[in-house]
Amino acid sequence: MDILGLVYVPSWLLTFFLFLISLYLYSKYKLSFWKRLGVPHPKPTLFFGHGPLMKDGVGELDLRMLSTYDKVVGLYVFHKASLLVLDPEIVRDVLIKNFSSMPNRTQYFKQKSDLQHSLSRLHGDHWRFMRNTLSPVFATGNMRKISPVLAESCRRLLRNIEDKKNCGNAIEFKQMFGNFSMDAIAALGFGIDLDLYKNENNEFAIRAQAIFNAFKGLGVFLNLLVPPLYNLLVKLGLDLDGQSKHCLYFKRLVEQAKTLRQKDDQNRNDILQLMLNVHNDTEVSDTEQFNSYKDNREEWRKRGLTTNEVNGNSIMFMVAGYETTASALTFTAYCLATNPESQDRLLQEIDSTIGKGVPDYDSIQKMEYLECVVKEALRICPPAQRIMRETCEDLVIAGYTIPKNTEITISTYALHRSPKFWTEPEKYKPERFLAVNKSNLTPYTFLPFGLGPRSCLAMRLAYFEAKCALVTILQKYKFMPCEKTEIPLQLDPKLVLKPKNGVYLTIKER
Numbered sequence: 001m002d003i004l005g006l007v008y009v010p011s012w013l014l015t016f017f018l019f020l021i022s023l024y025l026y027s028k029y030k031l032s033f034w035k036r037l038g039v040p041h042p043k044p045t046l047f048f049g050h051g052p053l054m055k056d057g058v059g060e061l062d063l064r065m066l067s068t069y070d071k072v073v074g075l076y077v078f079h080k081a082s083l084l085v086l087d088p089e090i091v092r093d094v095l096i097k098n099f100s101s102m103p104n105r106t107q108y109f110k111q112k113s114d115l116q117h118s119l120s121r122l123h124g125d126h127w128r129f130m131r132n133t134l135s136p137v138f139a140t141g142n143m144r145k146i147s148p149v150l151a152e153s154c155r156r157l158l159r160n161i162e163d164k165k166n167c168g169n170a171i172e173f174k175q176m177f178g179n180f181s182m183d184a185i186a187a188l189g190f191g192i193d194l195d196l197y198k199n200e201n202n203e204f205a206i207r208a209q210a211i212f213n214a215f216k217g218l219g220v221f222l223n224l225l226v227p228p229l230y231n232l233l234v235k236l237g238l239d240l241d242g243q244s245k246h247c248l249y250f251k252r253l254v255e256q257a258k259t260l261r262q263k264d265d266q267n268r269n270d271i272l273q274l275m276l277n278v279h280n281d282t283e284v285s286d287t288e289q290f291n292s293y294k295d296n297r298e299e300w301r302k303r304g305l306t307t308n309e310v311n312g313n314s315i316m317f318m319v320a321g322y323e324t325t326a327s328a329l330t331f332t333a334y335c336l337a338t339n340p341e342s343q344d345r346l347l348q349e350i351d352s353t354i355g356k357g358v359p360d361y362d363s364i365q366k367m368e369y370l371e372c373v374v375k376e377a378l379r380i381c382p383p384a385q386r387i388m389r390e391t392c393e394d395l396v397i398a399g400y401t402i403p404k405n406t407e408i409t410i411s412t413y414a415l416h417r418s419p420k421f422w423t424e425p426e427k428y429k430p431e432r433f434l435a436v437n438k439s440n441l442t443p444y445t446f447l448p449f450g451l452g453p454r455s456c457l458a459m460r461l462a463y464f465e466a467k468c469a470l471v472t473i474l475q476k477y478k479f480m481p482c483e484k485t486e487i488p489l490q491l492d493p494k495l496v497l498k499p500k501n502g503v504y505l506t507i508k509e510r
């Protein structure tokens with residue numbers, strides 16, 4: 001193409017140049033969001049936003065923000081704006097008080113997959129219906145009923161730890177507890193025996209991790225950088241999120257479990273049975289056909305769960321409970337091994353409460369220090385480092401008007417580790433959580449499972465699982481550091497917080 005008859009520029013070069021200019025202007029505009037609202041924020045980098053500040057992980061960035069800014073700070077993950085809340089009272093407003101204005105999480109995946117139909121991805125009345133339908137499975141009564149199945153899973157864990165010990169090597173507990181958490185959720189939720197321990201590279205772990213890792217994949221990257229392009233490519237049918245193929249594996253497991261229970265007529269109390277009891281074969285494609293859930297519960301109840309919803313939720317339960325519970329247990333074992341006084345106090349409590357008896361839901365509840373031990377590990381290393389919400393109307397937060405559809409981020413990691421709220425936050429001190437010291441805690445600064453109506457659905461199960469596993473091991477053994485134990489522990493700061501190089505410990509007979 002001739003420009004004013006002076007120079008010849010090939011049209012491909014001109015198109016490329018125009019594309020770069022548009023991208024530049026787009027980036028400039030997107031990264032002026034907080035400036036236009038008057039919200040304080042660090043200077044962003046063109047295209048990357050505050051990405052370069054996250055090289056040590058989002059948690060460490062959030063902690064720096066908490067020590068620098070007052071109540072809120074505007075951040076950009078590439079071009080996606082997110083308001084980071086730094087003040088505990090505002091945390092309460094976002095998660096509890098103003099819940100009806102922010103009931104939803106940001107959806108990073110637009111691609112259709114089975115997970116689209118699961119509780120964690122739903123919103124509005126559909127979410128309310130699903131949450132109320134699924135909640136009973138984690139009620140106290142059901143925890144009591146599943147005690148024997150969990151105790152059996154814990155015994156399998158102990159046998160495998162003993163096998164490794166007999167080989168004389170240090171035990172890598174991240175993988176060991178990963179196997180345990182999968183074994184437990186498959187047995188407790190679906191009555192499936194996965195027989196994981198013998199298979200070092202088991203498919204369940206690889207696929208569950210792949211579903212989580214999609215958060216670091218091309219789809220999310222494009223969605224954060226140029227959402228219109230991402231939307232277009234998804235509409236054209238490109239598999240950018242890469243979750244669908246892994247969901248297929250879990251779907252097959254669920255189908256197997258369903259077929260098995262058509263054959264036996266046992267009265268089960270697990271997650272799958274609860275969903276099958278309200279399963280309705282008539283597919284409901286348009287969930288908006290009912291009015292509000294609050295006023296029309298009966299209509300929603302009759303609607304039941306569709307096959308897609310049974311499958312989607314089953315996959316979500318298997319994936320959501322795997323890495324989080326494994327990390328929580330691994331960090332607790334590490335903290336006990338490296339803090340022998342805390343471990344000794346816990347051993348005394350176990351001995352005086354249940355001795356060598358089989359732990360069940362009620363005996364576990366009697367151990368106050370056990371609860372403190374797990375909580376303190378979750379404080380220092382919260383597996384979910386951030387909690388997200390999205391405004392569904394314009395809202396005034398900390399004096400700034402935040403428009404509808406803006407992401408609000410709460411950093412568990414920063415709130416848990418800030419010296420503003422904790423004395424000696426880097427030290428492992430389970431005593432902080434004893435009832436006698438409760439008045440020293442700052443409200444809304446400890447939230448490993450989130451808070452409010454959209455907090456973790458399975459918190460009770462997660463605590464029960466972790467405590468039961470610890471008691472089963474500690475009735476016989478102590479955790480001990482060894483040559484391969486990293487002190488201090490290096491963390492992998494990506495999505496779910498986990499040890500970077502695993503956690504190697506030994507066990508010693510008591």
Ligand code: HEM
Nearest residue numbers: 120320321324325328384449450451454455456457458462
């Ligand atoms: C130590 C283990 C666990 C931790 C630290 C954890 C943490 C969390 C967090 C932080 C959230 C988001 C809360 C919010 O947005 O306010 C969440 C949501 C959720 N978790 Fe967990 N979780 C754990 C174990 C489990 C297990 C074992 C399951 C299932 C068997 C599970 C199922 C869910 C579900 C379904 C949601 C979504 C709830 C909703 O959107 O209504 N979690 N979890």
